[in-house]
Amino acid sequence: MPDGAQPVLDVRDLNTVFQTRGGEVHAVNHVSFDLKKGELLGVVGESGSGKSVTMMSLIGLLPSPPAEVRRGEVLFDGRDLLKMDADSLRDIRGARIGFVFQDPMTSLNPVFTVGFQLREPLMRHMGMNKRQANARAVELLELVGIPDAKQRLKDYPHQFSGGMRQRVMIAIALACDPEVLIADEPTTALDVTIQAQILELVKELRHKLGMAIVWITHDLGVIAGIADRVMVMYGGQVVEQAPVRELFKNPQHPYTAALLETIPHVRGDRAERLKVIEGQPPILGAIPTACPFRHRCPVAFDRCKQENPARMPVGDGHDAACFYDLAKGEPRDA
C-alpha cells in the first residue's frame, strides 16, 4: 500500500436521508473517509448498514426523491462532487469513477449486445468513433480475460455466464481508465470458485492499472484477501477504520470484534454452532444521539445511551467509535 499518498477521494461528514411513508430514514450519518491513490479500501457491514448508499451518494446515483444527500463534501480532484451540476457529474461518472454492481445477471441491458454496452462509455467520454471504440472494447474484454473477445462483442448478455458477465461489467467500469473503481459487492451473487477468479482478476488489474478501489462486501474473508485498509460500517456510520492486518489482529470496536467472531473456523470443534450477533440492526428515524450498537453490545454502559461516540484514534492509522477500551477491558478516558 502506497503510504502517505495523496487521497483521490476525500469524503467529509456525508449525510443521506431517505423520505419514506413512515418518515425520514437517516441511512448515512456523518460518514468521513478518504481513499488514497492506488489503495484498496474494503467497506464491511451487514445489510442495511449504509455501505452501498454511501457510495451511491458520492456520485449522485441514488434516485432523488426519495433519497437526499443532506450534508457533506466529496472532494475528487479538488472539486466537490456534491456541489456539481448533473452534467459535470455525468462526465466524471463512468469516465473517472467506475462502478461494478452486485448482480451481473441484471446489471447488463438484455437487449443490447455486450459490444454496444462497452462502446457506449468509450464514445461518450473518450470521443471515440465506433471503430475505435470497437478496437478498445476488444482490448478491454481481453484485459478481463474473456476469450475470443472479438466474436463475443456481438453476443448478448444472456449468452454469458454469471462470472463472465461480471467480467464484462468490470470491463465497462474500466473502459475509460478511471482513477477510482467502486465495486458494490461484486462477488456476492457468484459462486465461490467464480468469486475467487474475480478476486484474482481485480488484484491483477489493480497492479496493472493502478487505480484506487472501494470494495464493498459483507464477507470478511474477501476483505482479508485483497484490502489494504478496512472501514467497518454500522447503522449508517463508520464505527472503525484500520489497516487490514491491524483490524483483524486488534479490533477496537465491539461490533468489529463480534463480526470477526462470527467467521466460522475450518479447524476445531465440529459441533460448535455458528456464532451470531444477537438482535437486529437499527432503522434510523433520526440522526442517532446514542451509540447505534448499544442494544447489541456486550460491553455497553451508561455513557453509550447518552452520547453517540465519535471516531477517535486508537492506534497507528486506526480509529474506532467506541467509549470502551476492549484491550484494557474498561471505559476509555473521555
Add this chain to the structure above:
Amino acid sequence: MLNYTIRRLMFTIPVLLFISFIIFLLLDLAPNDPTGNLPMTIPPEVREKIRESLGLGQPIHVRYFKWCVQFFVNEPLNIIDQMFGTCTWGCEDRLRVQSWATRSPVVDLIVERMPQTLWVVGMSYVVGILIAIPIGVISAYRQYSWFDQAGTFVSMVGFSVPTFFTGVLMIVIFSVMIPTDSWFWFPSIYDTTHKVTDLASFGFQIRQMAMPVFVLALYNAAQISRFMRASMLDNLNQDYVRTARAKGMRERVVLLVHVLRNSLIPVVTVIALGVPQVFGGAIITEQVFKVNGLGQLLIIGIQGADIPLVQTLTFIFAVLIVLFNLIADILYGILDPRIRYD
C-alpha cells in the same frame, strides 16, 4: 426463425379450417331467415322456393363443402384471373361466394368497403399509437407528476366512456351546436363518394375523418398509453438502468435508448395483436358516423341474414387474428434477443 414461421404457418391451416367450420355451424344454428326482409305479399311456397334456390335445402355438410370450394379455390383463382387478365380453369361459370341480399360477390363488397375502414379506423390506430407512446414514456418517467395524473384521468375517460357516447357527444358539439359556417364545424356523416382532387377537397377529407378518428384514437391511446406506462415503470427500476447511469450516459439516452427499447417489447406485441380489430372496423363508431366500412357491412349482413357475407367476413377476421398472433410472436423474437424459436 424461418423454420419456426413455416411450422407455425402449417399449423394455422387446420386451425383455420376448424374455425371456419365452427362459424358455419353457429350461423346455421342462428334462427334467421334470408327471406324475412321480403314483402309480406310473397306467399310461403314462393319463399320456400327462394330458400331452396339459395341452396338452403341441402344438408349442412354439403353447404359447408361448397362454401369451402368457393372461398378457398374459386376466389383465389378469380383474383389471379383479375390480376393477370388470364382465364384459368373454369373461369366462365365459376361460382364465387355470393351475397344473398345484393347478389354480388362478397369479396367485391369487402374490397369496396376496405378503404373507408382502413382510412378511418387504421388512421385512428396510428394516431392513437403515436399519442400513446410519448404519453406513456413521460408518465412513467415523471410518475405521480401532474402530467401523469392528467394522463391517468384522460386514459380512464377514454377507457370507460364508450365510443357511442363520445361519438354522439362530438356530433352534438361539433356538428350541431357549432354553426355550419364556423371553422370548428365538422361533418357528422362520412361521405364515401367524396374524391380528393385538390387541396380543398383534401381538407374536407381530413375534416370528415377528424371526428371518428379522434373518438377511436382516444380509445386506442387510452389502452396503449397505460400499457406503455406500466412497461416503462417495470424497466425504470431495473439494475441495468443504474448501470447506464453509472456509465455517465445522458438521461435522454438512458430513457430513450436503454429503457424504451426494453419497454417496447411487450407494447409492440400488444399493438400487433390489436391490428385485426382495425380491419374488423370499429362497428359501433362506423355506425355513429355513417362510415360505410367493414363493420357496417357486417351489421347489415347480420340484419339481413346474409349468411355467406357474414360467414366470409367473420372468417377473414379470424384469419387476421391468427395471422397477427403469429406476427406478434415473431416480432417478440426479433425484439428480444433472449427469445429463440429453434
